[in-house]
Amino acid sequence: MSFSKIQSSDITFFQSLSDVRVLTDEENLKRCASDETEDLTYLPEIVLQPETVPAVSQIMRYCNEHNIPVTPRGAGTGLSGGALAIMGGVVLDMKRFNKIVNMDMRNLQVTVEPGMITQELQDFVKEKGLFYPPDPASKGSCFIGGNVSENSGGPRAVKYGVVKDYVLNLEMVLADGSVIWTGANVLKNATGYNLTQLVVGSEGTLGVITKIVLRLIPAVQHDMLMLVPFRKAEEACAAVNAIFMAGYTPSAMEFMERDALEWSMKYVQSSGVSLPDDIAAHLLIEVDGNHYDQLYKEMEAIGDIVQQYDIDEILFADSAEQKQMLWTLRRKVGEAVKSNSIYKEEDTVVPRAELPELLRIIKQLGKEYGFESVCYGHAGDGNLHVNIVKGNMSDSDWNEKLPQGIKALFKEVIRMGGTISGEHGIGLVQKEYMNIAFNDIQLGLMKQIKNIFDPKGILNPGKIFLS
Amino acid sequence: MSFSKIQSSDITFFQSLSDVRVLTDEENLKRCASDETEDLTYLPEIVLQPETVPAVSQIMRYCNEHNIPVTPRGAGTGLSGGALAIMGGVVLDMKRFNKIVNMDMRNLQVTVEPGMITQELQDFVKEKGLFYPPDPASKGSCFIGGNVSENSGGPRAVKYGVVKDYVLNLEMVLADGSVIWTGANVLKNATGYNLTQLVVGSEGTLGVITKIVLRLIPAVQHDMLMLVPFRKAEEACAAVNAIFMAGYTPSAMEFMERDALEWSMKYVQSSGVSLPDDIAAHLLIEVDGNHYDQLYKEMEAIGDIVQQYDIDEILFADSAEQKQMLWTLRRKVGEAVKSNSIYKEEDTVVPRAELPELLRIIKQLGKEYGFESVCYGHAGDGNLHVNIVKGNMSDSDWNEKLPQGIKALFKEVIRMGGTISGEHGIGLVQKEYMNIAFNDIQLGLMKQIKNIFDPKGILNPGKIFLS
Structure with missing residues (x-):
């Protein structure tokens, strides 16, 4: 497909529309050139900020007629490059649709x-x-x-x-x-x-x-939070399943490898959690509900379950501040990893019980393909974020050998009944792996669906599918 | 589209397949000619019972090449005519896929x-x-x-x-x-x-x-069931919302107009429920959970909420048998209505709080268009089954005036933010109303999606869409 470049006549048209801010200044173009995915930069030709549905409709009709690519953009926090205007054209910045x-x-x-x-x-x-x-x-x-x-x-x-x-x-x-x-x-x-x-x-x-x-x-009235330090990371993954098998459904079950927590503590300059040398991973477990006494019992029962593994002392968050601190540490892992090294984040997801096996395979593939990884994520869903850090890897290994390792990882994920993205999407950076998750028939159906909604392919072009 | 009739060569082909039973006897053709929708009958030309995926695949490939319609069939309990081979051809009877x-x-x-x-x-x-x-x-x-x-x-x-x-x-x-x-x-x-x-x-x-x-x-360990008799049907609908607004989420909230329960009691020959003359409708309310004491409290609290309406004595089911009896009465309403008169069942669904208004409108439209209705269904979801009984209606009113009334009803349902089928599907009997729920753009997208999956239109032809 071939798209048109933005002409001055296009800008004049956009400027004629009610309820649309037309931005061509460098600051705005740069702001919309990146999201939170690695270090990618794709400068759009123009940023439009519509405020009403008729405005969006007029922009789309015009761009469709004139073969101008349109990339819708939210807050730019995406992790797969979905909001980047890789073929130029319009970034449709939706920030004024905020009501x-x-x-x-x-x-x-x-x-x-x-x-x-x-x-x-x-x-x-x-x-x-x-x-x-x-x-x-x-x-x-x-x-x-x-x-x-x-x-x-x-x-x-x-x-x-x-x-x-x-x-x-x-x-x-x-x-x-x-x-x-x-x-x-x-x-x-x-x-x-x-x-x-x-x-x-x-x-x-x-x-x-x-x-x-x-x-x-x-709304749910109460929640309780505990942080469980494991001496073996695979046991942390195994504990997740044991908790479910015992009949409990925590409202969160977050896994963090040691490095993830350590880097996050450094990043937010927190010393709220002690981190003995022999700890390999943590589970952050939250339960919630409307009956305090029962929650307390549930928390105790989960505590008993994890005791069967090789763990250090459990930290029960005993104040709102401590809960907040633990959640902040968890939420900031991604940013912390990013600030530490060039990295790639893979968003693997498998049936929950396969988590220990997934973690074992990630580390084994790391040895084979020469990459270091920091893993964390939503263990309760089988959704593990694999942060591959560049560290001392050479540029050529990073660019050539690593993608082979990622392919090998994704093949294993599919073999386990999982898939290649749990919540980050495919966007730009994962599209080359789509043929691991899907065959030509499945991809063909999806591409034809895309074609129905967007026959000229102007909407967020170059995403999800390789071609 | 024009489809081929089944030839003897087709039968020979089907007979050559492993794991496929080929049935052309009258009994099987008749069995597959109807479902539970009104009194419709469409005789298929042939019934195939495959047992393996390769068998289904071979049947489909052959029928696709030879323009033979294929209508997949489950147990034939559908209420919108979805399993009927209205264009002849093959009924694909999936009963041997039962593992x-x-x-x-x-x-x-x-x-x-x-x-x-x-x-x-x-x-x-x-x-x-x-x-x-x-x-x-x-x-x-x-x-x-x-x-x-x-x-x-x-x-x-x-x-x-x-x-x-x-x-x-x-x-x-x-x-x-x-x-x-x-x-x-x-x-x-x-x-x-x-x-x-x-x-x-x-x-x-x-x-x-x-x-x-x-x-x-x-699995959930306990459940409790109560039957609440209301003197005003609209108050029963209003009570549903009051229960949710008070923060309770029952595991079932079933609404039955008086006639629905009365006919069902006759149909199953049960006298387990007393039905005073002044009762207009019932709510069957179930709560479930793992903590008996709490469930008991919840049940009492719900009992208190419904007391604000004009109700008769609440029946709390105090044994497994009584629960079973009440659920049987509820489950058999559909069959009971069917056995009582020629009928049409509409599967309206609206945002839950609109239920009292929906019921009021149904009765008003009944007066306007001259039809009687018996309403029951899943009040907790805003999903009301409207059984329109032919009773004394003339054939011409039934065939000509009634569809106008149904259209008027569906327009009201859409106006309330609802839609024309909550769980029965569109199938054959509701397709003429699809353009009330969707405009040409929406229908166009759906039809194009159908065309991607089934370019020759051989799969369950004549369903969902008018053309």
């Missing part, structure tokens, strides 16, 4: 625009006594629209599910500018194909989401 | 073939201490594959969600005979488009499902 459209207390539903910060949405519904559970590590800055586009998870997915489990209906602008709703605001729906779930996780390649209807649940 | 393929206790997942009876699947996993919640009224006879194809719900959807919330991955045979998996056996997935959720609820129009991977949850 609550309707808070439906009678039906426990909220309709929100995609540019609202996830944490703000969570706080807003919490004040109403309600709970929107999915909370990616970047929740303080990421947008809900990005979460929907990547089908984000976060720590609480283990008990409460991921974004797709909360999205009831979406308003979206198609490539040609037409505006549709994907479904209805109902809990049960057997009316035609599920366009809503097709769009969730489609990474801005099928349309521009302009409204999101989410179901909410009643 | 558990893999019970993965380590990951709380089961892989099952589509022809297993839902109740048998539930019993199988219950013996392992696990729970597969979705339970349509027909669970004793319906197949899990049919449930997946219709995205069925049932009473417990209010707390536990519908089929789509449990399907992780599907193996399916496409129209051309190729076999794919739609996803991976994981709880989180951000890898390409969600083909799994696209296929759930697609009513056999996109492929033939041959394996289903379901996530399971730990």
Whole structure:
């Protein structure tokens, strides 16, 4: 496909639209040239900030007619390069779509625009006594629209599910500018194909989401948090499964290899956790519920289960501050790793019980292909983030040998019944591995679906699929 | 599209296949000519009962090449005519696909073939201490594959969600005979488009499902059941919302208009429930959980909430037999209504809080268009089954005036943010109303998706879409 470069006539057109800010200054172009993925930079030709659905519609219709690529952008916290305008053209910066459209207390539903910060949405519904559970590590800055586009998870997915489990209906602008709703605001729906779930996780390649209807649940009153230090990392993974098999469903079960926690402590300059030399990994375990006494018992029972492994003393967070500190350490691991070295992050996910085996394989492949990794993630979901740090690796090994190692890793993940992205999406940086997860038939169906929604391929081009 | 009639050469081919029973006898053709939808009859030309995936694949490839329509069939308990071979050709009777393929206790997942009876699947996993919640009224006879194809719900959807919330991955045979998996056996997935959720609820129009991977949850230990008689039906609907707003999530909240319960009692020859003259409707409310004392308190609290309405004495089921009796009465309403009169069942669903308004509108439209209705269903989900009984209605009113009334009803449902089928699907009998739920753009996207999966349109032709 061949796209047009932005002409001055295009800029004039965009400037003529109501409710659109047209930005061509270097600062804004640079701001939209990167996200949180490695160190990638792709300068867009222009940044548009629409504020209304008709504005988005007019932009899309025009760009579709003129073969101008459009890359929708949330807060730019993505980890697969999904928001980067790799073929130039327009970055559609959705930050002005930041309002609550309707808070439906009678039906426990909220309709929100995609540019609202996830944490703000969570706080807003919490004040109403309600709970929107999915909370990616970047929740303080990421947008809900990005979460929907990547089908984000976060720590609480283990008990409460991921974004797709909360999205009831979406308003979206198609490539040609037409505006549709994907479904209805109902809990049960057997009316035609599920366009809503097709769009969730489609990474801005099928349309521009302009409204999101989410179901909410009643707020949960209590939670308790414990940090369990393991002397063997694989035992930490094994403990995850033992806890489930005993009938408990914690609201979070986060795994951190020693380096992950150590780097994060340095990064946030915290000394709140002691880290004896013989500790290889931690599990951060949260339980929540409405009955304090029962939660306490549950916490004790989980404590008993992990005692069967080779662990050091469990830290029970005994104040809101201590909980906050532990969660901050966990949430900052990604940034800490990034600040420490050039890195690549792989977002593996396997059936939960395969975690110890996955960890063993990662370390073995590291030896084989010469890479060091720091692993952490949502152990309760089988979702392990593998941060491969460049460290002393030569550029040629990094560029040539490492991708072979990643391929080998992904093949193992698929063999275990898993897949190559749990919550970060494929975007730009993982598309070369899509043919490990899917064969030509599956990829063919997906590409044809893309073609239906966006026949000219102007929407977030160069993402998900290799060609 | 024009399809070929079955020739003797086709029969010879089918007979040459391993693992396929070829049936052309009248009894089998008649058995597969109807489902539980009204009194429809469409005789297939041939019934094939494959037992293996390669057999399904060979059948599909052949039929695709020879333009022979293929209608996949489960247990024939559907309520929208989805399993009827309205264009003749092959009925693909999946009853021999009735095995558990893999019970993965380590990951709380089961892989099952589509022809297993839902109740048998539930019993199988219950013996392992696990729970597969979705339970349509027909669970004793319906197949899990049919449930997946219709995205069925049932009473417990209010707390536990519908089929789509449990399907992780599907193996399916496409129209051309190729076999794919739609996803991976994981709880989180951000890898390409969600083909799994696209296929759930697609009513056999996109492929033939041959394996289903379901996530399971730990079994729940206790449940309690109460039947609340209301003197005003709209108050019963209002009470549903009051219970949620007070922070309770019952595991079932079933609404039955007086006639529904009365007819069901006659039908199952039960006298277990007293039915004073002034009672207009009932709510059947179940709570479940692992802590008996708390459940008891919850039950009492719900009892207090409903006392604010004009109700008669609450019946608390105090034995397993009484619970069974009440659930039987609820489950048999559909059959009871069917045995009582010619009828049409509409499967409306609205945001839960709109239920009282929906009921009011149904009765008002009944007066306007001259129809009587018996309403019941899953009030907790806003999913109300409207059984329109022919009674004394003239044939011409039934055939001409009634569809206008149904259209008016569906327009109101859409206006309330609801849709025209919550769990029965569109199939044959509701397709003429699809343009009330969706506009040409939405329908166009869906039809193009159908065309990708099944370019010659041989899979369950004439369903979901008018043309």
